[in-house]
Amino acid sequence: MAEEEKQPRLDADDCVTPFQVEALDVRGRVVRLGSVLDGVLAHHTYPAAVKRLIGEAVVLATLLGSSLKFEGRFILQTHTDGPVDMLVVDFVTPDKIRAYARFDREAVEAAVLANAASPAALLGKGHLAMTIDQGLSVNRYQGVVALTGEGLEEAAHEYFRQSEQIPTRVRLAVGEELQAGGGSSWRAGGLLAQFLPAEAGRAAQADFHPGDAPEGTELHQVDDDEAWAEAQALAGTIEDVELVDKTLTSDRLLFRLFHERGVRVFEPQLLKAQCSCSRERVAGVLKSFTREEQKEMVQDDGRITVTCEFCGRTYGFAAEEVFDQLDS
Known part of the structure; x- marks a missing residue:
């Protein structure tokens, strides 16, 4: 039987929803963005391909920043060699989001014409920095991970493998919705699931590649815990359209994924697009x-x-x- 934490129902859009699957030792969050994403994008004339990339970055920053339990900000920033050479997303707890992208318009247009304008291709290679800022009285914490041309989703996985050493699965999706009278609006969604068992040994992961070790060196291998393998398999069934579907609320999506194991869905936090400048x-x-x-x-x-x-x-x-x- 599925177990759902009864909470006031909200629309599918513009909120982050925490959840827990106790049977699988999994905790996580789901983010759904509608008008908030449009609000973030409204201040600049970004090409559609750049809007899609910004949407992914905003979702990822919200998934990570919304876990902070104190007043502060989470800053996601990229520096790369691609047509979009810099992205900055600023998430101020508990609910404010703003974002900015620097890009070469001619290079983006050329990539679109060449059918090579995926978010990963627009980023290219470089690095992704994630900074937690609690104010002047506390030192900043920053984690940096390489961007190797595989996009933000894979970079997030690599960050958790290297820095946090927490088994983590991230899904990101962005969609453009055409309006009947012309024009369009943007939607985005994402899911983050983490394996957090009471026994730390169950979350063990393989050692990093030995790099310049002699040829023939046996690589360290660790089989995934059965519960985490099941959770990853379930998260892997999510389709992009489910993450951006305005009629599918986060609680219904989570029930669809984890109903056989029982999922607790907690009260969502509403989000808003708001710049902190003054x-x-x-x-x-x-x-x-x-x-x-x-x-x-x-x-x-x-x-x-x-x-x-x-x-x-x-x-x-x-x-x-x-x-x-x-x-x-």
Whole structure:
């Protein structure tokens, strides 16, 4: 019999839903995004292929950042050699999301024409950094993993193998929904499942590849625990359309996956697209520069103008305001 934690029903969109499958020692979260993703994308004229990549990054950052139990932010950032050479997603606990992508428009258009504009291809190779920031009083934690041309989903798996050493399965999906009157909207979804048994030995994983070990060296192998093998197999049955289907709520999706084992679905956290920039924050950043650096920022009209790359909002300061900050 399946076991469901009774909670108020929400629409399928714009929330992160924790769950637990006790019989398989699995915990995880499901993210569903509709209007929030459109809100994140609305500030820039991104090509459709770039929007799809940003959607994946936003879902991944939300899956990871929503696990934080304190006030702070989770920052996902890529630096790569692909047409989209930088992605930044900023998740502020418990519910605020913003994102930005830097890309070569001509290279993206060429990739689309060559039918080579998958999210993994647009990223290319480089690295993915994931940073947890609890504020000025606590040192930042940062984990870095290589991007080898296989995309964000595989990079997330590699991160958990290397840094967290927690057996983890991640699924990401993004879809474009055409509107009857023209135009389109975007939807995205994802699932993260982790194997967290009471006996740590059951979650053992194979050692990393020995690299330059002599030829013929026997590689370390560890068979997956039966419960985790079953959980991975079930998570592997999820189709992209299920993760972006507006009529399929997270609790129904989880019931569909794990009903034979019993799944507890906990209260969802609603999400929103919201930039954290403000005039005060920008002024604080300007204050961190030296007087000479500030002078170089002054335009012909005697003002310093700063535009937020996330939301496009522009902040203007008289040069005297900024210089007074530095003197105070």
